Amino acid sequence: MSATAEPRRTLRPSPWRTACVVWLAAASAFGGEPQTSGVGARALAEVELVAPARASYVGEVVLLRVEFAVDEALTQPGWPQLFAQPLDVPVQLDAAWLDAPPFGRALAAPVLEPTGSASFATAHGPARAQRLAEEARGAQRLERFAYTRLVVAERAGRFELEAPRLRFATAARVERDVFDSDVAVDTRFVSVVGSPRELEIRALPEEGRPARFDGAIGRFELHSEFAPRDLRVGEPLALTLVVSGTGDLASFAAPRIADSNEWHLLGVLDRSTETSRTFRYELRALSAGETPGPRVEFAYFDPDAASYRTLASPMFTVRVAETAPKEPIAGGEPEPARLLPWLVALVVGLVALALGIARRVGAGARRGAGGVREHAELERALASPEADLETAWTAFLASQLGIAPNAVSSHDLAARLTRAGAPPDVAERAARTLGDLVGARFGGAAARTTRQELVALARELESALARAARD
Numbered sequence: 001m002s003a004t005a006e007p008r009r010t011l012r013p014s015p016w017r018t019a020c021v022v023w024l025a026a027a028s029a030f031g032g033e034p035q036t037s038g039v040g041a042r043a044l045a046e047v048e049l050v051a052p053a054r055a056s057y058v059g060e061v062v063l064l065r066v067e068f069a070v071d072e073a074l075t076q077p078g079w080p081q082l083f084a085q086p087l088d089v090p091v092q093l094d095a096a097w098l099d100a101p102p103f104g105r106a107l108a109a110p111v112l113e114p115t116g117s118a119s120f121a122t123a124h125g126p127a128r129a130q131r132l133a134e135e136a137r138g139a140q141r142l143e144r145f146a147y148t149r150l151v152v153a154e155r156a157g158r159f160e161l162e163a164p165r166l167r168f169a170t171a172a173r174v175e176r177d178v179f180d181s182d183v184a185v186d187t188r189f190v191s192v193v194g195s196p197r198e199l200e201i202r203a204l205p206e207e208g209r210p211a212r213f214d215g216a217i218g219r220f221e222l223h224s225e226f227a228p229r230d231l232r233v234g235e236p237l238a239l240t241l242v243v244s245g246t247g248d249l250a251s252f253a254a255p256r257i258a259d260s261n262e263w264h265l266l267g268v269l270d271r272s273t274e275t276s277r278t279f280r281y282e283l284r285a286l287s288a289g290e291t292p293g294p295r296v297e298f299a300y301f302d303p304d305a306a307s308y309r310t311l312a313s314p315m316f317t318v319r320v321a322e323t324a325p326k327e328p329i330a331g332g333e334p335e336p337a338r339l340l341p342w343l344v345a346l347v348v349g350l351v352a353l354a355l356g357i358a359r360r361v362g363a364g365a366r367r368g369a370g371g372v373r374e375h376a377e378l379e380r381a382l383a384s385p386e387a388d389l390e391t392a393w394t395a396f397l398a399s400q401l402g403i404a405p406n407a408v409s410s411h412d413l414a415a416r417l418t419r420a421g422a423p424p425d426v427a428e429r430a431a432r433t434l435g436d437l438v439g440a441r442f443g444g445a446a447a448r449t450t451r452q453e454l455v456a457l458a459r460e461l462e463s464a465l466a467r468a469a470r471d
Helices: 015-029 337-383 389-401 413-419 424-441 451-470
Strands: 045-050 061-071 091-094 104-106 117-122 125-131 135-137 140-153 157-161 165-176 182-193 197-202 218-227 230-232 236-247 263-272 276-285 289-292 297-302 307-312 317-321
Touching (some): 061 091, 218 297, 263 424, 389 424, 389 451, 413 424, 424 451
Parallel strands (some): 091 117, 230 317
Antiparallel strands (some): 045 061, 061 140, 104 140, 125 140, 157 197, 218 236, 236 276, 289 317, 297 307
16 A cells, blocks of 8 residues: 655635734744744734823713724634634733723723624623724735723722733644635634823812802703793793713703792703703793893813813893783773772772672682582592692692692792791692602602692691681
């Protein structure tokens, strides 16, 4: 039996094979065996940490960016994969601060669409990196990528971020299989290491801090709009404020409305996107006239300028009419001036008569039989599971005060109930209950008052007002 030599194959050049030749040549020049890191690995890949050059501040969103490049061969079919799940770029990026930064809290990694990005691995599993422009170095072509993490700084001091490490696999040689495909032989794991970086985090300065500063740090813009331009006393005004820019948009509360005697704040709706927050304030006008609109101030710290800044919504005016328009006088022109004294005397007499009846007779009757009807109205309104507690309670308070429902909610509701004869503690509970019900409608905590408690409070309030009317 004799043996025959297998014909020698001529291998076609390919990026895959060229990269392995580069690897083997570099390894031989440094001792003959491929190492886990060194010039050979650096011929195939590189990694770099990009961090802010200036000092950052507690509360600021710090951008950490890892840029890495690999020889185009690593992205070709057939290159050794690190895991069973194939990756677009078969590398693993390691650095403890990627998920546990020493100076703060890592935010969720941004979601990248498959177009314009590539899959790779971190210590916690697959991730996606943004594709950057390719780079040519002589005959070699490098594909470049960037992986970004956002970290909210929570501690002041100097922190060293360890060097990022990029791991991948290569082979000692390449052979052809029976299907005439490249096959890696003697696969080994190698890595390249970048450089560490030091990061300085400073506390926010006390000097120049505005009274309305609520923790917003970044660079922001403020846009606002309002509607309607004409309304009546007690009717709602919607003021919409949009805060956009860079920074942690979830780190601050709704900007506060400037104190005003013309407007009562009912509540605020808050909606967020990745790049903005929208606040919708609902207010009610308290007085008629050409009323200056409510102003909102938003204070933030600009880390680039290292100073505080304050933005304010533009000034505007709203035309507010009385609750009900006056009826025109029928019959055309008024009576001659000689009848004026008689008219004045008649009006004064009628007013005095009405006040006397209301205080001595009519009020007691209304608080009695009429009050029972009002309780019946309230209890019937609350009997349905779909009943709107806020609407029912507002209507009841309006009936007790003798005003329109849209004029009930105001900053001085408790004071008005007290002047009508309610004890201060009962008046305060009634006003606070309405405030809780209104706040629940605007996304606040759910109102804690039950239907039974609402009816009990209504009876207590009505009884107190009836006693005051009789006295």
